[in-house]
Amino acid sequence: MYASTLLFAAGVSAQCISSTAYQGAAVAAPGGNVDLTTCAFGGEYSPATGLVGANTYTITGTGGAGNYLTITNTSNTVIQHGLSPRVLTGYTGDIRVHVHTNAACGTESACHTLNVATAGAPPPPCGGTTCAYTLRLTDSYGDGWNGATMQIREGTSVIATVGGTFTTGLGPVDVSVPNLCNGTAYNLYWSAGGSYPTEVGIQLIDPFGTSLYIKPPGTGSALTQLYAFSASCTPPTCAPVSGLSASNTGATSASVNWTCASCSGSFIVEYGAPGFTPGTGLTAGAGGTVATTTAVAPYALTGLTGGSNYTVAVRQNCGGTFSTNQTANFTTPPGCGSNFYDSGGPAGNYLNNENQTITICPDVPGDVVTVTFSLVDFEACCDFLTVYDANTATGTPTAISTGSTPTFTANNPSGCLTFTWSRTSPWPTKVGPLQ
Structure with a gap:
């Protein structure tokens, strides 16, 4: 030149x-x-x-x-x-x-x-209104996601990938996903399971604080789409509830409570197994059951099964328009005459690095609980199962040995027994059932 x-x-x-x-x-x-x-x-x-x-x-x-x-x-x-x-x-x-x-x-x-x-901010990718959604990351063991990742995608096009920097702790770790286009369809995709996929938990939250989806640890499968949604950047005209929780859980019931200072409508309460898709309006979603369409807080949710995991969803009916769902997870204790298993259920292996506290109380006040082990089989060096004669993990614990089949009867005013179960390394064995 x-x-x-x-x-x-x-x-x-x-x-x-x-x-x-x-x-x-x-x-x-x-x-x-x-x-x-x-x-x-x-x-x-x-x-x-x-x-x-x-x-x-x-x-x-x-x-x-x-x-x-x-x-x-x-x-x-x-x-x-x-x-x-x-x-x-x-x-x-x-x-x-x-x-x-x-x-x-x-x-x-x-x-x-x-x-x-x-210089300057880039224009909105869709040429219109955009907003940020939040992904809340948790780990049931406390050592981060160990290589697991999740993606927000538009179809199969990746918009954002999260989880790579979540390397320690239980969380929650909140990650903002900005510039989602109003009215555009997106999905949450589990792109990598990591070393311990059963420890991975995630929650999707919209710009207004509404929890749209919760994946508890031990549910879902890597390399699958977990949830589909359409981004909404407009504040809802029908306010969602807040502070949703389930308490006073029994073998077949739970008290569902929430607050909504600006709400004037009635409420739909829906429940199902963790990971079910809550419905819209008065209709249940896939895997869900509408318990009532006229609830007031607190609501007594009945007809449940002892020793089971549930997700409950609540939405407001504002005279024919409906709020987004708020969701919460809870577990029912086993009831009298029912079986109680570890997280693997009656046929599978329990999860790695478990750490659980389970309290079993009588259905009728004044009665006492009797628990009989029909199988105890775990790694003696690294797994620990104990029982407390109390409604909390306090007092003097009694260790339960692998290979034993003991029976325990409560001898305290509450009539309850509390069990703690933890392990420090993965091993494909079973504990249970208790009945």
Whole structure:
């Protein structure tokens, strides 16, 4: 390449104009940048088109023995000059970026990269209203996700990937996913299970604090879509409830409570196994059961099964329009005459690194609980099962040995027995049932 150079002024005030052009490009939108060229020789120029006066542009040259830049219009009228970088604002139209090695208009046959960065936030990806959703990450053991990742996707296009930096602790760790487009369909996809997928928990929360989806540890499968939703950036006209919880759980019932200071409608209470999709309006979702459409808080949820995990969802009926669902998880203790198993159920293995406390109380006040083990089989070195004659894990514990089949009867005013079960390493064995 050959370049001719005109020297208009010497020293630090030099204006070095080149006559040979090499490559060029249109400038980027706010928040972006573009290389005009990656190999302009010292003594050449590259054109940049489409500048807007309201924007600020940072023009840099790198490579070669030095980068002295002269910015001109397309008629080679000098706008500014000096060492890289140069900042240009208030200019509309096209420019030329001339590069030399120094203020003496030095030339060389070495590559220089000329870049123009446009300041400002990028435009909304959908050209309209956007908002941020939150993914709340938890780990049941307390050592982070161990390589597990989740993705927000539009169809199969990945919008955001989370979990890679969650390397320690129980959580919760909240990760914001910005710039989701109002009205656009997205999905939550479990992209990598990591070393301990059964420990992974996640919750999807909309911009207004409503919990849309909860995946407890031990549920769901890696490399599958967990939940589908349409982003909504408009504050709801029908307010969701807050503070949803389930307490006073018995073998067949639980007290479901919530608050909603601005609510004036009635409430729909729906429940199902963890991971079910709550419905809309008065209709149950896949795997859900509508318990009532006219609930008031607190609501006594009945007809449950002892020793089972549940998710409860509550939404407000605002005269034919409905709020989004709020959800909460709870577990019922086993009832009299029922079986109680570890997390693997009657046929599977229990989860790695479990740490559970289970209290079993009589259905009728004044009665006492009797628990009989029909099978105890675990790793003696690393797994621990104890019982407390109390309604909490207090007092003097009694250790239960692998291979034994003991029977315990409560001898305390509550009539309850409390069991703690923990393990420190994975091992495919079973504990249970208790009845």
